[in-house]
Amino acid sequence: DFVYSWQRTLNPNTKSQYAYLFTGIKNADKINAGKLSPSKLGVSASDSHTFVVHLDEPIAYFKVLMTYPLFSPVSKKVIDKYGSKYATTSEYMVYTGPFKMTGWKGTNDHWSFVKNDQYWDKKKVKLSKINYSVNENPSTILSLYQSKKLDMAQLSSEQIKNFKNSPDYQTVPYSITRFLAFNFKASNSKVRKAMNNKHIRQAISLSIDRKQLINKVIGDASTTPRGFVPTDLAKDPKTGKDFADEAYLKGTVSYDSTEAKKLWKQGMKEIGEKNLSVTLMSTNDNDDKNISEYFQVQLQKELPGMKVNLVNIPDKVAYSRAAKGDFDIYVSGWGADFTDPISHLQVLQSNSGYNYGKWSNSEYDQLIKKAQNQDANNKSKRWNDMIKADQLVVKDAAIAPLYQTNYSFLINPKLKGVIHNTAGTQWNYKTAYLEK
Incomplete structure (x- = not known):
């Protein structure tokens, strides 16, 4: 098999x-x-x-x-x-895990996980059934939780402030870095020229007040980034220090209005332009819409001659367009598949299918290749290759890291034994149970 x-x-x-x-x-x-x-x-x-x-x-x-x-x-x-x-519906699949999926017809928004009686470790599985539902309306989700029809409910940014002091409130970290992807092969020649100018990219990144973005716009427990690789993902094999802290370069992912204006002026002079109009694409879910509106105001305020047009579209359409390179700037993100910095870093290689902006840097590619090949068995050399790679991303402003995600939930205090992973598969219900 x-x-x-x-x-x-x-x-x-x-x-x-x-x-x-x-x-x-x-x-x-x-x-x-x-x-x-x-x-x-x-x-x-x-x-x-x-x-x-x-x-x-x-x-x-x-x-x-x-x-x-x-x-x-x-x-x-x-x-x-x-x-x-x-795999088009739950009945056209078989299952090797602690639960089997039932009632999923391919498009419906609710289904169940039932205990798998053929699972090798079934004695450890305490729940006989988990009911799962998808709902796009935050008010409906909250109402279902409050009427005890849900045991776990994710809160929207607007709801968080009202429930921060609730005994049911919990923040759940996940190794996702949200970032702005710049399209180095944008179809518009003027935009393409601008996106390929390092000083313009740096100016855009330094125009973003990330603390204000998190506190005023997103309003959840998310944190400011240190670089591309998120904090609490991996520790230095020698010192135990966090990768993101070791890779951090002061002044690369912070807000600096004066420096942003200076770099913007320099970059615009280099491309021979006085004005720049770009389209910022994001999904149309509430958070992304709010985030993109914040960028529109902030960038137009900080960078003279900058005009930002917003395109907020359903996530499937946004991902499809991003994959085709049909954008100028895209509110993007990446979550770690496993607990190693390479999970993030390999995404920005020249040949990566997820490098939607098509940034290409031979030094970067070489560092990733070394980390995955000749230095792979030398822990400290491999670590240093990855540190240099992460620093190259922020120095070159290949992307503009925005924030690191922390989700906010209301969770039934009687629900115990749920395993949460910060990378890869987020939730594991094998040992979950409800206290009597």
């Missing part, structure tokens, strides 16, 4: 967007590029309980990488049976 699953993920016909996480496993990249048959992947099953993986290069974070659901097995028998229907 594992051999089949990994080969299937890397087969270009599967179109797996996360296939890049297999990089370093023997022949993975060549298979995904269509240059080799999936059967040439460096994996084998020496017996029914042993899975052998061969690597092209050392992967220092291999063990934490294997916790990501992408590497879990799927059933060939079930995929062959259901064909194109596979």
Whole structure:
């Protein structure tokens, strides 16, 4: 099952967007590029309980990488049976985890997880059923929680101030950095010229008062960023110091109106322009809409001759446009898939499918390559490669880090044993139970 699953993920016909996480496993990249048959992947099953993986290069974070659901097995028998229907609804799937999904029809907004009686560790699973619902209206969500129809409910920014002192209030950190992505290949030639000017990008980044953005606009427990890689993701193997603190460069992700104006003037002179009109794209959910409106006011106030037009669209449309490079500046973000800085850093490589702005820097690519290849088995050298890479991102203003996400929830005090991860799969209900 594992051999089949990994080969299937890397087969270009599967179109797996996360296939890049297999990089370093023997022949993975060549298979995904269509240059080799999936059967040439460096994996084998020496017996029914042993899975052998061969690597092209050392992967220092291999063990934490294997916790990501992408590497879990799927059933060939079930995929062959259901064909194109596979995974389109809960009935066209099989399950290896503590719960099975029921009642999901592919588009509906509520379903259940029921205890999986074939799970290897089912004795540890206490809940027989979890009801899950999706609702876009924050008032409805709050009302359902208050009428005891929900045991966990996420709060919107507007609701947080009213519930910060509630005994049910909890903040939940997650390793997501929100940032502005600049389009280095923007279709408009004037915008493209501006986005490729380092001083203009730096000016935009320094025009943002991140503390004000968090306190006045977002209003939750989010924190200001130190760089691209979030805090509390990884610690220095030698000193135990946080990666984000070690990589931090003063004056790169802070608010500095005077310096922003100076850099803006310099950059505009370099591209031979007096005015610049850009489109800022974001999703149309409440927080992103508020954030983009804040940027519009702030950038036009701080940078003379700057005009910001807003495009707030449904998230699926925004992601699709971003992937096609159809934007000038995009309110984007990245969440860590596993607890290693490379999870963020590899996204900005020149060849990454998630590098929507198409920033390209050969020194950066080289540092990531070293961290993932020749320095992979030398902990301190690998760490330094990644520190330099993170610093290069903010020095060059490849993106403008905005804030690090902290979600706010109301959680039933009787709900115990829920495991929350700050990277990868966020919630784990295997040991969850409700106190009597």
